Amino acid sequence: MRRSKRGHCLLTIAAGLSAAGAQAWAVDASDLLVYSIGSVHVKPHLALAEQYDDNIFFRPSKPIPGFPFPPVEGDFLTVVSPGVNLRLGRTEANHITFDYTVDQSFYGNQTAQDHRDHSFLLNTYLAGSRVKLEGNDRVQFLSGILGGALSQGQRVDRKVFSDDYRLEYGLSDKTSVYVDGAFEATDYKRGTSLYDENTIRGTGGFAFGIAPKVRLFGEVHYGQSATSPNVLALADGPHADLYGGYVGASGDFNPRLRGSIKLGYEALKFSDGSKGSSSPVVEASLTQRFWERTVASLTYSRRNNISVQVGSSAYTADAITLQLAQGITPDGRLQGVATGSVEHDQYTGAFASRHDLLYRAGFALNYSIQLWLKASLLYDYEKFNSNHYFNTQPLSYDDNRVTIRLSIGY
Template identity: 25%
Template sequence: MKHTARLAVIAALVSLSAKAAPFMAVGDGAELFVTAGLSVAFDDNVFLDSANESDDSIISFTPGVDLVFGKGSATTGNLYYREEIRRYSDNGNQDAELSSVGFNSSTDTGGSKFNLNGSYAQIAQNDNDIRIAGLIVRRDVSNLGAKAEFDLTAKTSLAIGLTYAGTDYSVASYTDNEISSLPVDVYYEATEKLDWSFGYRYRTTSQDGLAADFTDHFVNIGARGEFSPKLTGQVRVGYNTREFDAGGDDTGLGVDSSLSFAASEKTSIQLFLSNDFGNSGTGDSTKTFRWGGSVTSNLTEQWFAQASLSVDSTEYSTRDDDFVNGMLSVGYKYNQFVSFSASYAMRDNSSTSALAEFDNSVFTFGANVRY
């Protein structure tokens, strides 16, 4: 699955966390919340088409429910459902109703940890890789993941996971795909707060039609935990190999890292860096070097601010792209049930192919209710 899926949708409402009272208690340790979001976005290039830019205003109403369970127990999690009703002012043929459902749960027994998650989302948004002139491309994205970690000895532990990601496009111009991954990591306790790691990830990519299938191997070393009193996270560096089922291979440096820096009691900084193989919407094998981060600050008990920036340098078989995605947002928590937000997002794609270049700005204003 392209990393674009792990980034926020540009026009999405920035949510503020709030400890709202539940709409309904469901048995012991479970609570049901009713949620709703309303946003208005002003987009200066809805199709990301540099030759024929089309601006528009978009209204989205997103009701939903959220079931939170496991309060006070070793197993906790939540199950949610959302239905976005999206309407365009000038491009009414792009109106959409988009569903999303998902769950996640975690269990911690002390000597072992288990995590399980899954989601299904209907997405309607063009990006630097998926664009058709005069059309917003729709796709259905499914994700499943499971991870278990066990103590082997007093200082070593074993973590093993299994993930699946599938993308089903609504137009024949793009290639449906399924990606399965099996990561295995062995951790050794270097200090009470820092572990060394040795890992291997096996990954397969299956694509419809004439597009090539891939098998990837990532052998890595790294560390996780507390690097300093304010810096925590995980870093993996290693050797990446891609084997093409039709013959041939490609190799390169593999990097997968994410760090969190506590700048103050109210401000945190998230940083990430990666270098990995991928696949485009048309089935092309890609290499992407990605870096960026975000700053989050609780200015007061009611005001919240965030800034984020990511830069992707992607090598396709026919072109090279540099894609910049940035966002500034501010939020206000009116009370435990209602919050408001405003954001500005910008995207810019520079490419060796003039047809792939574009720039885009979006202003979004919204409100959230959670009860």
């Protein structure tokens, strides 16, 4: 009951801020939400959310004979997300941007699932007459309940690292060469029945402009992935070599269509001779503006990955996401966003019969009360289906979430 009152209190605060935002404040919000310390711009931000989740542990929706899963449980969550953004330079020019956000989640009944997530982001953009450096770094300390193929039915402490830097040199007005280095790693808490994994990859390529805003490019890459177990029952897995190449195009293909698409081939081979995965690969990201207030986007990827559940196992993942954003009011302050995605994972080797399907769909109504104050109503649906554990009846779950959120900050 105490936790429920806390959620109502937060919603009351949110409603008060919303009402205040609709009026002229005596103090300009920019005086409170934007600071300058020398050449560094400081922007604090805060989000408050109240959510109902009808399957917080991602448990099977239907009973499975012989496997006594606990019943599905739902709960109310209150999420408080303060943070700060620091920027040196201008967003449209050379800059270094740092952002920190902490998400504190409180459960109404399942208070043992309360947890705190930390996210650190760093974005770098530096450009000269011929040389350009772009970089993105992300570090996360997460403690929430895992879903999808990695579901453990409980909170899992984990650390996630991601770094990607690209250095490009212009040979002429139309031609350039570039190198890209990327590192990704996930470190699960000791005792978790999942493998830690890390991947390092290097890419080299060239680009040639065929139109003022369109470039053709070609690239090759090589990398290594490795896993290590967190429980004695899991055997040490071999490392895997990844290599392949792409050709593609990127830019503004016409006044309303922009993005990139690349096609290629990639092989993943294990060092101990276990069967890996080799297949055509695709990465596409396209945005189409149909009308002034209507924008659609499509992302699709097909790539080879190493499994963090089973040693010496790989899979090919196909993932597609469609999103439609529609401005509802002429001033653009009220917007509706519909999103749908499907991911299919097909395994190879000893687990070639395994395939996983993950469906997601969602709808959001976003209202900009002020430039610095936004209210959102969201609905999200998730369905997972796998034949990994049960040959006669697939393991599956359904999850529905409804969220009310208030975001404060520029």
